[in-house]
Amino acid sequence: MSIVQVDTPGGRYPIHVAPGRLDRLAESIPADATAIALVTNPTVAALYGERVEKALARSGKPVIRITLPDGEAHKDWQTLNLIFDGLLRNRCDRKSVLVALGGGVIGDMCGFAAASYMRGIRFLQVPTTLLAQVDSSVGGKTAINHPLGKNMIGAFHQPVAVEIDTDVLRTLPPREISAGLAEVVKYGLIIDAEFFDWCERNAAKMRALDPEAISHAIRRSCELKSQVVSQDERESGLRAILNFGHTFGHAIEAGLGYGQWLHGEAVGCGMVQAAELSVLTHGLPAESARRVRALVAAIGCPVQPPDLGVDRWIDLMQVDKKTEGGTLRFILLPEIGRACFEPAPLDALKQVLAGAASA
Ligand code: NAD
Ligand code: MG
Numbered sequence: 001m002s003i004v005q006v007d008t009p010g011g012r013y014p015i016h017v018a019p020g021r022l023d024r025l026a027e028s029i030p031a032d033a034t035a036i037a038l039v040t041n042p043t044v045a046a047l048y049g050e051r052v053e054k055a056l057a058r059s060g061k062p063v064i065r066i067t068l069p070d071g072e073a074h075k076d077w078q079t080l081n082l083i084f085d086g087l088l089r090n091r092c093d094r095k096s097v098l099v100a101l102g103g104g105v106i107g108d109m110c111g112f113a114a115a116s117y118m119r120g121i122r123f124l125q126v127p128t129t130l131l132a133q134v135d136s137s138v139g140g141k142t143a144i145n146h147p148l149g150k151n152m153i154g155a156f157h158q159p160v161a162v163e164i165d166t167d168v169l170r171t172l173p174p175r176e177i178s179a180g181l182a183e184v185v186k187y188g189l190i191i192d193a194e195f196f197d198w199c200e201r202n203a204a205k206m207r208a209l210d211p212e213a214i215s216h217a218i219r220r221s222c223e224l225k226s227q228v229v230s231q232d233e234r235e236s237g238l239r240a241i242l243n244f245g246h247t248f249g250h251a252i253e254a255g256l257g258y259g260q261w262l263h264g265e266a267v268g269c270g271m272v273q274a275a276e277l278s279v280l281t282h283g284l285p286a287e288s289a290r291r292v293r294a295l296v297a298a299i300g301c302p303v304q305p306p307d308l309g310v311d312r313w314i315d316l317m318q319v320d321k322k323t324e325g326g327t328l329r330f331i332l333l334p335e336i337g338r339a340c341f342e343p344a345p346l347d348a349l350k351q352v353l354a355g356a357a358s359a
Contacts, residue, residue: 001016001017001018001021002016002017002018002215002219003015003016003017004017004219004222004223004226005226006138006139006158006162006226006229006230007226007230008139008140008158008229008230008233009233010140010156010157010158010233011140011158011159011160013158013159013160013161013162014161014162015137015138015161015162015164015222015226016028016161016162016163016164017133017164017166017215017218017219017222018164018165018166018215019165019166019167019211019215020165020167021126021163021164021165022048022051022052022055022126022163022165022167022168023051023055024055024163025052025055025056025099025124025126025163026055026056026057026058026059028124028160028161028163029056029059029061029097029124030097030122030160032095033059033061033095033096033097033122034061034092034093034095034096035061035062035063035064035090035092035093035095035096035097036056036059036061036062036063036064036096036097036098036099037063037064037065037066037083037086037087037090037092037096037097037098037099038052038053038056038063038064038065038066038099038101039066039068039083039098039099039100039101039102039106039109039110039113040052040065040066040067040068040100040101040102040106041067041068041069041070041102041105041106042067042069042070043070044070044101044102044103044106044128045065045067045101047168047171048101048128048168049065049101052099052101052126053065056099061097064086064090064092066082066083066086066087068082068083068106068109070105071105072105072145072258072259074105075105075108075109075144075145076144076145076146077144077146077153079109079144080109080112080113080144083098083109083110083113083117084113084117087113087117092117092121093118094118094121095121096121097121097122097123097124097160098110098113098114098117098121098122098123098124099123099124099126100123100124100125100126100127100137100159101126101128102126102127102128102129102132103127103128103129103131103132103136104127104129104131104132104135104136104137107125107127107132107136107137107142108136108141108142108143108144108151108154109142109144110123110142111123111125111140111141111142111155111157111159112142112143112144112153112154112155112157114142114157114159115142115154115155115156115157116155120157122159122160123157123159123160124159124160124161124162124163125137125138125159125161125162125163126162126163126165127162127164128165128168128172129169129172129176129180130169130172130176130177130179130180130181130184130218131176131179131180131183131263131264133164133166133169133180133218133222134180134183134184134187134217134218134221134222134225135180135183135221135225137159137162137164138162138222138225138226138229139158139225139226139229139233139239140156140157140158140159140229140233141154141156142154142155142156142157143155150258156233156234162222164218164222166211166214166215166218169209169214170209174207174300175262175265175300176262176264177207177209177300178207178264178265178268178299178300178301179262179263179264179265179267179268179301180264181203181206181207181217181264181268181299181300181301182245182264182265182267182268182271182296182299182301183221183264183267184199184206184217184218184221184299185199185268185271185295185296185299186242186244186245186267186271187220187221187224187225188336188337189244189271189275189292189333189336189337189339190241190242190244190331190333190337190338190339191224191227191228191241191337191338191339192220192224192337193335193336193337193338194337195220195224196295196336196337198216198220199217199295199299200291200294200295200298202216202217203295203298203299204298206299207298207299207300225242228241228242237341240331240341241331241339241340241341243331244271244274244331244333244339245267245268245269245270245271245272245273245274245331246267246270246331247270247274247317247328247330247331248266248269248270248271248273248274248305248317249263249266249267249268249269249270249271250266250270250316250317250319251270251308251313251316251317252266252269252270252305252306252308253266254316254319255306255308255312255313255316256306256308261302264301265301265302268296268299268301268302268303269296269301269302269303269304269305270305271292271296272289272292272293272296272303272305273305273352273353273355274330274331274332274333275288275289275292275293275333276289276352276355277330277332277344277348277349277352278332278333278334280348280351280352281332281342281344281345281348282332282333282334282340283334284332284333284334284335284336285335288333288335288336291336292336305355310350310353310354313353314328314349314353327343328343328344328346328349329341329342329343329344330342330343330344332344
């Protein structure tokens with residue numbers, strides 16, 4: 001088993017990465033817990049619900065199950081309330097522990113419920129999608145959506161542990177694997193050139209869920225995210241580099257309508273565009289941008305952006321949380337493995353966006 005330690009002002013906790021972790025969840029339940037509430041959805045419950053309930057019961061604590069409807073469309077206030085309903089009906093007190101079993105949607109909602117139930121209780125992340133294992137379960141950001149914006153209502157709340165069972169990825173659709181791999185590649189691009197090289201050599205193995213390759217990819221991603229988050233828990237600076245490719249990606253998601261492309265697919269394509277912009281503005285070698293495109297394609301994500309029209313692209317990107325006073329700022333790469341966060345000249349941006357229409 002690999003252990004990655006996360007150390008933030010808001011909490012210190014381990015990330016355990018190993019096949020079969022689902023059966024050992026009781027080890028991460030704090031000794032003074034009074035009850036465990038397992039929060040999941042019908043898709044994940046059908047696959048792993050009973051097994052996880054049994055594993056949690058080994059802690060000797062009572063276990064209740066709260067099942068939320070599946071999907072990003074339900075990451076909202078009404079669904080969040082179902083968690084509070086379940087907790088209050090079962091008289092869960094401040095020493096109860098929530099367990100988030102599912103992808104990023106369950107993790108974000110369960111985390112936010114834990115942040116606010118009785119002013120904050122403990123929770124355990126058990127991420128079951130690749131995206132959740134390498135990204136959303138680490139770092140303590142929790143949120144729900146508002147009809148006027150994604151992730152607009154939330155809190156920082158760190159889990160007591162993150163339990164990653166690499167075996168659960170076998171039931172995940174291949175598109176979800178590719179989408180998660182986009183975030184894996186992102187870590188190499190922004191902070192670890194050697195890891196990017198490793199991803200190039202192991203793209204096919206990661207996609208095929210080769211046990212050694214996927215474990216290494218997950219562990220290294222968690223280490224790198226943890227390094228960033230430990231230095232800047234609340235995104236006052238450095239943490240912003242984790243949004244590499246996301247300004248373009250969010251525009252794709254919003255422009256095509258959420259759900260057309262998976263988030264990771266849009267980020268994959270967005271990283272290709274951000275690399276092209278970096279060639280124009282930060283001296284990234286054209287050969288490096290070509291490598292980014294080749295790797296994004298190799299992990300199974302789209303590399304050709306949709307033709308939204310330059311004006312609409314710019315409108316959509318302005319909604320992104322990274323604009324300040326109307327100037328568009330991007331995470332850009334002077335070289336593979338190093339990122340900076342700066343405004344980009346409009347003419348260079350338009351040149352990249354014109355590529356979306358011409359190719
Ligand atoms: P998701 O949670 O919707 O999961 C995708 C689908 O896979 C769902 O239908 C789910 O039920 C199913 N599923 C989950 N595990 C499975 C398994 N092992 N086998 C088969 N099916 C399985 O999507 P996601 O990509 O995991 O997460 C996206 C969410 O994460 C978004 O809401 C996003 O805002 C959030 N997010 C949060 C952070 C953060 O820092 N908090 C970071 C990135 C993303
Ligand atoms: Mg992302």
